[in-house]
């Protein structure tokens with residue numbers, strides 16, 4: 001639903017016969033929907049989903065309000081009616097024009113860029129600047145926004161499955177899966193031992209203040225690693241949920257993460273690439289030692 005709204009908010013309807021365009025809620029006259037241009041009227045309008053055709057095809061205008069149009073409402077109504085007088089319906093179908101591209105054709109990239117430009121992002125972990133593939137940035141954004149489809153979020157959508165975490169016996173939430181699960185804790189502990197960085201204690205902190213005070217170059221590398229870690233946890237978890245795998249140990253998660261970092265290091269300049277690769281080797285060595293000692 002949110003995507004649908006986001007889509008229509010960036011769309012402009014070119015009126016033909018007016019049948020496919022919502023009078024109040026689509027953008028067809030002016031730069032935003034009439035509902036936003038005339039909230040005083042929209043709030044008291046009956047049939048808020050009505051089409052342009054239904055309203056304009058009759059004289060007087062086929063529009064009813066739940067309250068009397070007095071004072072400011074009357075002024076706004078006259079203002080709206082004056083503008084509607086210039087509209088003429090035709091026999092053609094309504095068409096859609098995408099507002100974010102010059103040729104009016106929809107593109108995923110234009111929508112994506114616009115969403116990013118208009119969304120507040122915490123400064124410390126600017127997800128969109130981390131050198132990882134776009135798919136991963138979007139995943140991290142979902143984690144940050146708390147909308148990854150972990151089982152608690154599925155349950156909110158009337159999903160009836162078992163809410164147990166795939167790695168332990170606690171209910172699965174985003175915070176649990178990525179930070180609090182014994183599996184996650186072990187993974188973060190291995191990072192702490194290898195890179196001397198204390199794990200974040202909340203998702204908010206992970207995307208906020210976590211790396212404040214850490215050397216900028218170092219922090220950049222850690223962010224790539226963090227993306228890899230979360231994506232590896234998510235993929236291993238999905239392996240257990242969907243592919244009927246029975247068991248994954250933390251070493252497998254780390255090797256998956258380091259394989260990703262190797263791959264993503266190609267997106268960075270040579271010096272950064274070397275640092276990332278060295279970091280992977282160190283992390284794997286520490287993980288092996290932990291594994292050999294504790295199993």
Ligand SMILES: [Zn+2]
Pocket residue numbers: 165166167168169170176177180181182183
């Ligand atoms: Zn767990």
